Amino acid sequence: LRKSCEGGQGLGQCRLVDIASASNFHCFKLRHFHLDLRLNFAVKEITGWQVLELVAIQPGVQTLVLDTHPSLLIQSIDCKVPGTTGAQDISPSLVYRVDPFTDYGSSLNISLPAYVIRPHRIWWLDAELTCGQTRPLVFTQGHSVCNRSFFPCFDTPAVKSTYTATVRVPEGVTVLMSASRSAYSKQDRVFQFSMEYPVPAYLVALVAGDLQHVDIGPRSRVWAEPCVLTCAVSKLGGSVERWLNVAEDLFGPYVWGRYDIVFLPPSFPIVAMENPCLTFIISSILESREFLLIDVIHEIAHGWFGNAVTNATWEEMWLSEGLATYAQRRITTEAYGEAFTCLETVFRLDALHRQMRLLGDNNPVSKLQVKFEPGINPSSLMNLFTYEKGFCFVSYLSQLCGNVKRFDSFLRAYIEQFKFSSVVAQDLLDFFLCFFPELKESCVAQREGLEFERWLNACGPPLCEPDLSAGGVLTGPVQSLCDLWASEPPDPEAIANFNLSSWSTFQTVLFLDRLLDRSPLSHEVMGQLSRCYSAQLDEMNAEVRIRWLQIVVRNSFYPDLPRIRGFLHKHVSGD
Structure with a gap:
């Protein structure tokens, strides 16, 4: 993603160009969307329809372009056009076409309902591949650009909206989604979900299977297959509420209401995913209490950095991951002491330098602001630089303040200023210099060898590392x-x-x-x-x-x- 504006302007003054998205998201305001789904485990298929509530924000727009995927089969598309005063709404069927885009998606030119989803970035696990090996399980993983194979969408982090979903399932199947509210009708075997806060498409997630839960705090519960549940609860105990309280003391209120965790089988493709209200995490991590602790705290940190305030461009993923890593280490320092946090940081920075030796000092993937060409999947750019070089830059900003508590205050103000929006790096840095005018006056952004622009665009290792x-x-x-x-x-x-x-x-x-x-x-x-x-x-x-x-x-x-x-x-x- 690239900004088509000159530096120094905030996101609100820029038109974003997302080369990982085929959609014309800049032409529309997405107010809300609703999914109505039916899960069929026998044929490993999701059928249903979708409604998007859109408002055109550019005059004369004739085409709606959404991100989709060849694995998602569109059956028909209709458009409900509000009538004038006293007139009936009209609902014409729309002509549409699906065009090639990249190997990770296609472009859907026009509008919605009725589609069938076949497996691509939806994982259907037969019973023998689950932890309990008794019933099948299905889950989605949206990051970075995979949810276009789940439902047509503006698959870019620059666009956020609320959503609702209705999911019909066979008997004995429990469905969870990354939603702030849910309800279940046992008679109809229908789950209803509502996310009342705006989120980008990649944070919409679903899991369904033989799942049970135990409450582990006033706003948290653990979900897992029955054979995993006892172990998961014993490993987490009352820790999650403690970590949430520490995070709130540092960064302000947790805005998502619930913080639940679902443990998934070893075929979950990553370690953990910060889906709002419902963290997905791989069950094999339960073997190591320390890695479990770090990963859950990292996903908690995303409640502020990544979910509440999101990188508007995939080229600046460090805005989520670097800040979340810094926040994670502030939480562990308060909860477990500085020595433990420094040990974990040394371990990660060792890995960063190991990767640097393999890639070479001039490899462009080592930039914080990675530039990628059309056709490159943003997921391929997830690497240690996103996390650890990003962390080092945020740590450097903290050092400039001279006091970590002052930087905590800045981060609280940053969250409050940009909550539920998407930002670019310039937004963060401009807000930082406005919050600390004495640093702006002393021209810290141009300090020789440590220029902000060099941090963002230079290849190689971090320009400096924190004292460990x-x-x-x-x-x-x-x-x-x-x-x-x-x-x-x-x-x-x-x-x-x-x-x-x-x-x-x-x-x-x-x-x-x-x-x-x-x-x-x-x-x-x-x-x-x-x-x-x-x-x-x-x-x-x-x-x-x-x-x-x-x-x-x-x-x-x-x-x-x-x-x-x-x-x-x-x-x-x-x-």
Whole structure:
């Protein structure tokens, strides 16, 4: 996406051009849309109709263009035209055509109802692919541009609207959607949903299957298949309400009402998705309490950064992910202390620099404002730079304030100013300089080597990183053990002084990642590592085990190769 205006203007003064969308969204105001769906698990099909409530905002517009997908079959389109005073409304059938656009979508030229959805970015899982292996399950995943295969839409984050949905299901199926209100008629097996706050198309989500719930707080419940539910509740307990309270103290009221979580089978294509009111998260993460904690807190942070205030362009995804990562770490600092947050940040920044070494310093995907050409799927641009380079820039802005609490106040004001709207980077930076006029007067945006424009458009690693020395009490032992294994030969007695079973998950994965960075290792060292840790690591969570297996593969250590088969059998399923 690109702004067709000069820099320095806010979103309201720009006309956005979204090259990932075929729609003419700038010609219409989308007030609301309604979905009426029927789920058929037997043939893995969703049928139904859709109504869009539109107002033309440009005179003389003759064509409505929506994003769609070849997997979505349009049967007919009608248009209800309001009559003049005293006259009846007229509902003519419309002529339409579907044109090619990209490999991830098509353009639908005209208007709505009656369509059939066949699987593309809708995951129909047979019973054997679910956690309980008793009943089938279906879910959608809209980010970034996948919901055009679910329903015709303005599939761009620049457009937000409210929506309602009616979903008819077979007996025994529970449906959830990313909606603020819901109701169920048992007699008719019909679920009704309403999202009363404006959201972009990619945040509309649906899951249906054998789902049960347990309340874990005054505004939160956990949903999962019965075989997963007890574990999920025990891992989260009362933590979610605590995290929400910390976030509200930092960034202002949580505006979405409920914060529920649904755990999905391992074939869920990402770790977690911040669908408003209903976070989707992969069930395999329950093995690691620390990764679960971080990922849920990150999705909570999106309630402010990404959902309430959204990046208007996919080229500036860092506005959601970088700010949400910063907010996540403010929450963990308040809840668990600075050392823990610094450890997790060191682990992530290590991964960023590892990716940088693979890509090279001049790779354009390392820019915060990534420019992509027509036909490129925005989902392919999701990478660590979006999160961690974005986080470093936000941290730099915080450092300029001289006080983290002052920056918290700025973020609260930013949310209040732009709530339920979509923004570009210039909106954030202009608001920042207006909020801190003394920084504007001192020309911090043009500080040599750290210019805001360079942060946004330069390739390579972050221009600076936050001080993480407070994590030394946790990262220091990790580096010391890595250094011992790098010595020639490793000293077994010194190594024996380190007990991995007493370490946190983030310490252990940081250690293994740094061993992987030092690979290839000699066969003798691999043998010693296997004797010291292999059996012990087998008892740890998947985040730890997969890293040991990466070391095994990188070093062609054949004695431990059978462990890879067992890991894949447990954690990989088709979609």
